[in-house]
Amino acid sequence: xxxxxxxQVTQSDYKYGFTTDIETDIIPIGLSEEVVRLISAKKNxxxxxxxxxxxxxxxxxxxxxPTWAHLTIPDIxxxxxxxxxxxxxxxPQSLDEVDPExxxxxxxxxxxxxERMSLSGMAVDAVMDSVSVKTTFKDSLAExxxxxxxxxxxxxxxxxxxxxxxxxxxxxxxxFFATLNCAVFSDGSFVYIPKGVxxxxxxxxxxxxxxxxxxxxxxxxxxxxxxSYVSYLEGCTAPMRDENQLHAAIVxxxxxxxxxxxxxxxxxxxxGDKNGKGGIYNFVTKRGICKGDNSKISWTxxxxxxxxxxxxxxxxxxxxxxxxEFYSVAVTNHHQQADTGTKMLHIGKNTSxxxxxxxxxxxxxxxxxxxxxxxxxxAENARNFSQCDSLLLGxxxxxxxxxxxxxxxxxxxxxxxxxxxxxxxxxxFYCNQRGISTENAVxxxxxxxxxxxxxxxxxxFAVEAQKLLQITLEGSxx
Amino acid sequence: xxxxxxxxxxxxxxxxxxxxxxxxxxxxxxxxxxxxxAGKSTLASVLTGNQAFEVTKGEVTFYGKNLLELSPENRSHxxxxxxxxxxxxxxxxxxxxxxxxxxxxxxxxxxxxxLSATDFLRTMREKKELVEMDNKLANxxxxxxxxxxxxxxxxxxxxxxxDPRLSILDETDSGLxxxxxxxxxxxxxxxxRPDNASIVITHYQRLLDYIVPDFVxxxxxxxxxxxxxxxxxxxxxxxxxxxxxxEVEEAP
Numbered sequence: 001x002x003x004x005x006x007x008q009v010t011q012s013d014y015k016y017g018f019t020t021d022i023e024t025d026i027i028p029i030g031l032s033e034e035v036v037r038l039i040s041a042k043k044n045x046x047x048x049x050x051x052x053x054x055x056x057x058x059x060x061x062x063x064x065x066p067t068w069a070h071l072t073i074p075d076i077x078x079x080x081x082x083x084x085x086x087x088x089x090x091x092p093q094s095l096d097e098v099d100p101e102x103x104x105x106x107x108x109x110x111x112x113x114x115e116r117m118s119l120s121g122m123a124v125d126a127v128m129d130s131v132s133v134k135t136t137f138k139d140s141l142a143e144x145x146x147x148x149x150x151x152x153x154x155x156x157x158x159x160x161x162x163x164x165x166x167x168x169x170x171x172x173x174x175x176f177f178a179t180l181n182c183a184v185f186s187d188g189s190f191v192y193i194p195k196g197v198x199x200x201x202x203x204x205x206x207x208x209x210x211x212x213x214x215x216x217x218x219x220x221x222x223x224x225x226x227x228s229y230v231s232y233l234e235g236c237t238a239p240m241r242d243e244n245q246l247h248a249a250i251v252x253x254x255x256x257x258x259x260x261x262x263x264x265x266x267x268x269x270x271x272g273d274k275n276g277k278g279g280i281y282n283f284v285t286k287r288g289i290c291k292g293d294n295s296k297i298s299w300t301x302x303x304x305x306x307x308x309x310x311x312x313x314x315x316x317x318x319x320x321x322x323x324x325e326f327y328s329v330a331v332t333n334h335h336q337q338a339d340t341g342t343k344m345l346h347i348g349k350n351t352s353x354x355x356x357x358x359x360x361x362x363x364x365x366x367x368x369x370x371x372x373x374x375x376x377x378x379a380e381n382a383r384n385f386s387q388c389d390s391l392l393l394g395x396x397x398x399x400x401x402x403x404x405x406x407x408x409x410x411x412x413x414x415x416x417x418x419x420x421x422x423x424x425x426x427x428x429f430y431c432n433q434r435g436i437s438t439e440n441a442v443x444x445x446x447x448x449x450x451x452x453x454x455x456x457x458x459x460x461f462a463v464e465a466q467k468l469l470q471i472t473l474e475g476s477x478x
Numbered sequence: 479x480x481x482x483x484x485x486x487x488x489x490x491x492x493x494x495x496x497x498x499x500x501x502x503x504x505x506x507x508x509x510x511x512x513x514x515x516a517g518k519s520t521l522a523s524v525l526t527g528n529q530a531f532e533v534t535k536g537e538v539t540f541y542g543k544n545l546l547e548l549s550p551e552n553r554s555h556x557x558x559x560x561x562x563x564x565x566x567x568x569x570x571x572x573x574x575x576x577x578x579x580x581x582x583x584x585x586x587x588x589x590x591x592x593l594s595a596t597d598f599l600r601t602m603r604e605k606k607e608l609v610e611m612d613n614k615l616a617n618x619x620x621x622x623x624x625x626x627x628x629x630x631x632x633x634x635x636x637x638x639x640x641d642p643r644l645s646i647l648d649e650t651d652s653g654l655x656x657x658x659x660x661x662x663x664x665x666x667x668x669x670x671r672p673d674n675a676s677i678v679i680t681h682y683q684r685l686l687d688y689i690v691p692d693f694v695x696x697x698x699x700x701x702x703x704x705x706x707x708x709x710x711x712x713x714x715x716x717x718x719x720x721x722x723x724x725e726v727e728e729a730p
Contacts, residue, residue, distance in 0.1 A: 421569070425529075425530075426566045427566050427568050429528055429529075429550065429566075430562065430565070430566040430568070431568075431576075431580075432527070432549070432550035432551045432554070433526050433527075433550055433551075433553075433554055433559075433560050433562075434554055434576070434580040434636060434640065435551050435554035435555050435580045435581075435583045435584045435587070435640065436551060436576075436579050436580050436583055437551050437583065438551075440579055440583065444568075444571050444575060444576065444579055445568060445570065445571055447570075448568070448569070448570025448571035448572070448575070448619070449569070449570045451570060
């Protein structure tokens with residue numbers, strides 16, 4: 001009976017699937033040392049940056065695609081991708097100089113690029129393909145000593161900070177996709193919060209892939225100096241295309257003594273159609289380090305998009321009494337695949353970490369949680385609590401949990417809980433009988449299930465994420 | 479309001495209802511009794527549109543509309559309510575959210591604006607008192623961890639919230655102690671009006687001491703084989719169902 005109803009699965013529209021018709025400066029496809037030099041030259045980078053890229057590129061040539069993830073990754077032809085694409089009218093000084101087509105694009109996506117229009121108290125860095133289009137509230141934030149700009153600008157204006165911290169959390173040799181990013185990364189956001197400053201507004205970056213046949217390789221670096229606080233949001237979408245596009249990003253966070261960083265993502269890259277055609281390959285390396293004592297890093301992610309997601313926002317708990325959190329909702333439908341989770345590396349004393357992962361699988365998708373908790377020998381009194389729940393819609397999808405524990409100190413207390421549940425026909429019928437349509441019933445149940453994670457998101461995002469969960473699963477259960 | 483003519487229905491290819499006829503008018507309470515496996519719960523499922531059952535023959539109209547063509551949620555919007563024999567648990571969904579979604583979808587069907595939060599909460603409070611439901615229950619997830627009695631009370635609470643034209647109570651008395659039974663029955667009696675009706679499905683006469691029916695029907699082998707007033711229920715209690723089975727089998 002249930003499969004009967006599940007066969008009625010309909011494809012909901014991916015409402016961000018439009019393309020912007022804009023003149024784009026795009027380099028020829030292919031990857032070589034020449035291309036790496038060309039990207040660096042396009043961005044007028046200093047010599048040290050080019051050296052860094054080349055070092056990474058040469059190392060990448062020696063690496064192989066990792067195969068440990070529970071994913072079926074088709075062969076990716078790295079020579080068929082264009083590694084740099086930029087809207088031609090670039091680096092505007094004011095909003096008047098931004099191409100109106102670009103403004104319209106971000107307006108359509110609900111991203112305010114006009115400061116006076118922004119009521120939500122959110123500063124935005126908008127990145128289209130390989131470049132940052134516009135960063136809002138830059139000046140008012142600068143008055144407090146906060147640096148919020150595109151990565152390219154940071155390389156130009158704050159080379160000391162970039163050189164000191166870039167690649168200090170994710171080394172250029174880290175993994176296949178991170179190394180590739182180090183060689184060809186384009187743009188991204190840079191944040192520095194000075195000592196004792198509490199950032200008064202949410203900072204956010206919005207990533208948009210527009211150009212065809214290009215990969216997006218952005219990197220973000222967030223540094224929270226002593227006693228500071230920042231909440232950072234990241235959103236992303238892409239047009240609907242039949243071919244797959246590669247996205248390989250790096251996010252690095254450094255939290256100094258008593259600093260607190262909250263990083264929230266709503267990932268909504270194009271997931272491909274219901275037959276599994278097209279969609280973004282999302283291979284992302286995100287890592288933070290609680291460098292100083294009493295520091296705290298919190299990751300919250302809502303993963304609904306991408307054909308393949310390979311992503312493990314992690315934390316190195318170096319400072320004593322530091323703490324880290326990972327809250328995740330990952331939804332897969334149709335033929336999507338996700339292998340996502342976190343790593344918590346306890347090094348300092350009295351460190352604690354909390355993992356809450358909620359996987360939702362529908363259609364013929366596969367959804368895996370993969371997490372590592374490592375307690376180093378000197379990490380006295382470390383605490384970890386992990387909870388990994390899976391919710392299944394229908395009987396053709398898969399949910400998997402791969403928790404790894406490495407405890408090397410007897411004083412540690414590590415707890416792990418896991419549950420698997422299913423939305424069943426009886427629950428749906430019960431809702432129907434009360435007058436609630438099937439779509440809304442699934443929405444209610446899924447949002448109820450993901451509530452604890454959604455509650456971690458900033459207000460505007462939480463509402464958006466709730467709607468997104470419902471849209472993503474539209475028609476996935478009868 | 480409700481007319482069932484020659485209704486036949488299957489589950490997994492097995493015929494359960496074999497030509498059932500029933501007419502319900504506003505203001506009436508009909509009790510449906512019968513031995514296990516007679517098709518009592520099937521009738522409730524078919525009337526509310528449970529897709530596990532397939533209607534093979536017959537017609538059902540509700541205020542002139544062909545009920546069998548309506549989706550389960552639209553049948554609810556039209557005013558048909560089922561108090562489930564086994565209410566389902568929905569973890570993570572609070573009663574408040576659940577009821578608010580349900581009520582607002584009902585209002586949308588009638589082209590009414592959604593209820594304001596204040597009005598909604600006031601309605602919740604009033605109806606909770608009607609079934610003597612604990613405040614705490616309303617803040618919990620739908621039926622999660624509720625005792626048997628709490629679940630049944632919650633069904634009647636939802637019935638009060640949605641104010642149906644026809645309520646079907648499927649074995650509402652099963653698993654209830656005498657106090658819970660009294661509270662549930664009181665709720666049902668308070669909701670009775672000249673313009674609504676109830677079908678009370680029960681195995682025992684016990685519930686009918688509290689909810690007094692206008693008609694009692696005996697369902698046996700997929701058909702209503704005997705109808706009468708409330709005294710029929712007492713007769714069944716005393717004599718069991720065997721004499722009816724015999725009557726049916728001996729009929730020409």
